[in-house]
Amino acid sequence: MKLYLIRHAETTDNVAHNLAGTKDSPLTNHGALQITHLAKHFHSHNISFTHIFSSDLSRAALTAHGLAIPPQSPSPSPSPSPTPNLLPTLRERDFGSLEGTKWHAGWDAPRVPHPRPPETETSMRTRARSFVTEVLIPVLAAEGDEGVVAVVSHGILLGVLWGVLVSCFAAGRVSMVGDGAGAGEGGVFRPAWANTGFLEVMIEPVVGLGVDADGGEVAEGDGVMPLLAGYAMQVLNVNSRSHLAGLRRARGVGSATFDQRQRRIEHFFGGKK
Secondary structure, three states, X not given: OEEXXXXXXXXXXXXXXXXXXXXXXXXXXXXXXXXXXXXXXXXXXXXXXXXXXXXXXXXXXXXXXXXXXXOOOOOOOOOOOOOOEEEHHHOOOOOHHHOOOEHHHHHHOOOOOOOOOOOXXXXXXXXXXXXXXXXXXXXXXXXXXXXXXXXXXXXXXXXXXXXXXXXXXXXXXXEEOOOOOOOOOOOOOOOOOOOOOEEEEEEEEOOOOOEOOOOOEOOEOOOEOOOOOOEEEEEEEEEEOHHHOOOOXXXXXXXXXXXXXXXXXXXXXXXXX
């Protein structure tokens, strides 16, 4: 299975350096253009998604929706992408009463009780593990090598999701293309995501390792069996932004709020009117 972990496009709160977790921050015009470039990238590489999962917050949902709309092109279109499945479990961290404040102002302030405290790391890991075990792994089991999955979420939550995903593999079964460096047990390798940046991985079964003669998974070492003991994951791209090459922000207008009332999102992405 090929898996793409994608961060949403640029928002007005990104530009203003505000904390926006569960706040439904709108896209900028530049962010909407980022989505068109991202969609065209996958289209030009003949990548057709079998599944698209997304946070239900609009900035992620619109990014995912853009991936499902094939750009207008004289070249043959790949198979149509599925309608994005919007999930609350993929939302960004809830910053509590810090929502809407400047990034550093809230975290650097003296540690005082907040009227509504930020979501804990444990809570985020619980959400991420729920998605991996209840959604992603069943897709892997059903689709195998045929699966091409896009997960559109948010910077912090994607990092937590990555750590959970890595922990599902046996030690030494996560590697990177190039220098062969492993992600490490527990997700020591911690990627970052720019707006519409994506991490691309390949998940494949390991023949003869972690699987018994009858196809059942085998526990290792101390008897604790990773959820994906019979699989290996290879990281192909980290925070890939090649699709943004040549894209420049229009002065003033680029940072303005993208107004969906003035044009349908399909038209903006280059689809049919």
